[in-house]
Amino acid sequence: MSSRRSRSRQSGSSRITRITEEQISDLVSKLQDLLPEAHLQSNARVPSARVLQETCNYIRSLHQEVDDLSERLSELLATSDMSSAQAAVIRSLLM
């Protein structure tokens, strides 16, 4: 397990890491819950490094989605008017 190796390496460097490793594993498990199931099986025990890797991939995919949506939005805004967008938002708020 790479996490065990990192612990053995880090334990020699500083004492503080021993205290916070429980916090780290707790936070990593919370991160694992945040990730969608497509990226990670939430039931299985996954090493922390893999959770971090999947988190990186997930953030990159979210960035990519935002970029794609920005492209679509810019195309739509070029053709339509902002008033129609505001009307659409108001409609969604009422519904």
Next chain:
Amino acid sequence: MPSSFTSADDEGTRGKRKRGSPGACASEDGNQQGPSSKWRTPRAQQAYSSKLIQALRLVRTGGTPTCSASAPAVRDAAYRALAVAARGRSRWSRAILARSRRCRALQSARRPPPPPRPRRRYQQQQDGEERPLGGLAGRAKVLGRLVPGCRSLSLPALLAEVSDYIAALEMQVRAMGQLTHDLAASASASASSSSAPTAAPSIAPP
């Protein structure tokens, strides 16, 4: 009999709490459910959508008529609105706002905004860091570079920021997707309802 009334009242109050906006419940139990739950409420998404529209309006009016709403401008406006929605409570939001100020200073000098350099760095270093030095530490470094303003954070603080950042990004994707859908729907509706637009040939009968 009175016990049934009280139980009904309790159920009524519980029902009101449940039926009430989930944002209220999330704010009450925010510490228990985690601070990132605020991003998942419908209110937050609607507030962000309206902020985004205001920001996009500024993008359109502020820029030159030729390059009105470019994709990078829309993206920057979206991230800025997201950072504003975070109300400065998270490090990544403050970093985004600080970065946008620098970009505005550059744009006032009529220079194109800097290219997305951090992504190229990730791609270059991803091959080198697939076998990370410390396993956890190496990947945490990459993660810290992905989230704005979190390069030199300790691991617990970084993971806390990341959870908030992911929740905010998910809301951003949902809101922008909804806005895109609404815009496209309204555009198609207006195109079908109105008679010939200026550019297209007049096909609609009077």
